[in-house]
Amino acid sequence: ASSAYAVLETDPKASDDEVKKAYRRMVIKHHPDKVAHLGEQFQKDAAEKFKKVQEAWDAVKAERGLA
Numbered sequence: 001a002s003s004a005y006a007v008l009e010t011d012p013k014a015s016d017d018e019v020k021k022a023y024r025r026m027v028i029k030h031h032p033d034k035v036a037h038l039g040e041q042f043q044k045d046a047a048e049k050f051k052k053v054q055e056a057w058d059a060v061k062a063e064r065g066l067a
Contacts (some may be wrong), residue, residue, distance in 0.1 A: 003056075004055075004056035004057075004059040004060050005019075005060065007026070007052050007053060007055075007056035007057075008022045008023055008026055008053065008056050008057065008060065009022055009025075010022035010028060012055040013054045015050075016064060016066060019060055019064070020066075023053070023057045024058075024061075026053045027050070029058050030049040030053055031046065031050060031063060032050055034046065053067045
């Protein structure tokens, strides 16, 4: 689970609100639409990172019992 926090660039000791903010920040940062103008490879890379962010968030939510 600590790797999930690393993906979200936050600390396991962070509050639920801080973790949610970190997740939102990462979603915005790595959303594939943000790099669409840079070409297909950038979009693929962003999509992969975006997927990892989503998986990390799911793991953290399950661990903390968040909705």
